[in-house]
Amino acid sequence: MTLASLVQRARRLTEGRHRAVLGIAGSPGSGKSTLAAALLAALGATALGAATAHVPMDGFHLADVELARLGRLARKGAPDTFDVGGYVALLRRIRADAEEMIYAPAFERTLEQPLAGAVGVPRSARLVLTEGNYLLLDEPGWREVxxxxxxxxxxxxxxxxxxERLVARHTAFGKSPADAxxxxxxxxxxxxxxVEQTRDHADLxxxxxxxxxxxPP
Ligand SMILES: Nc1ncnc2c1ncn2[C@@H]1O[C@H](COP(=O)(O)OP(=O)(O)O)[C@@H](O)[C@H]1O
Ligand SMILES: [Mg+2]
Structure with a gap:
């Protein structure tokens, strides 16, 4: 297995008639975003425009104001701190492939909050990469992903x-080493x-x- 063989496998998904959606799952800090960026760089553009788009599950983090209301702020990042219904609805819109542009939210690491309208999926994108911790979770809501x-x-x-990389990322975005x-x-x-319990459900x-x-990215 090499990056080249992964690129080839991803490209094969677009050979069907429908728009393809490839999920990248894994634990926090496992390299999902790094892999998505590498695939995007390899599959990114054609003469028709952006052929690949990247929609992170992270964008469906609930805002801090809602997490505080729910009493879940202290475990931000757990499955029940995401708007899974919103994520599934967005994936369905993407698969319906009927709109010129679909906007997705992103997780803004400096704000540590979601930001609406940050990621565009143009009609030209025939492969959509989506990455996140819980894509394979066999629980209500997530199952539909x-x-x-x-x-x-x-x-x-x-x-x-x-x-080690996860701790380093927390400190890079402002936490003290002890807090991280x-x-x-x-x-x-x-x-x-x-997340690790879901590994056996993956295709690869x-x-x-x-x-x-x-x-490093
Ligand atoms: N191959 C690599 N070499 C060095 N650093 C890496 C590598 N892959 C990932 N990282 C770093 O590790 C951290 C976690 O990777 P990331 O892709 O953001 O994981 P995830 O999206 O799964 O949380 C990031 O800070 C990233 O820059
Ligand atoms: Mg990531």
């Missing part, structure tokens, strides 16, 4: 590498444990050795 995806790939890095480590232990690790598991070849 899988039905909208042609394939789901699972990023499976070495656990120690993943954890505490957040990973209290919130990210339990979420990762739930991408090992750490392949993810390492992608290099």
């Amino acid at each position: 899988r039905a909208e995806l042609d394939e789901v790939w699972f990023c499976d890095p070495h656990p120690a590498v993943r954890r 480590a505490a957040w990973v232990a209290a919130v990210d690790d339990p979420n990762a444990a739930r 598991v991408i090992p750490g050795a392949v993810l390492e070849q992608l290099g």
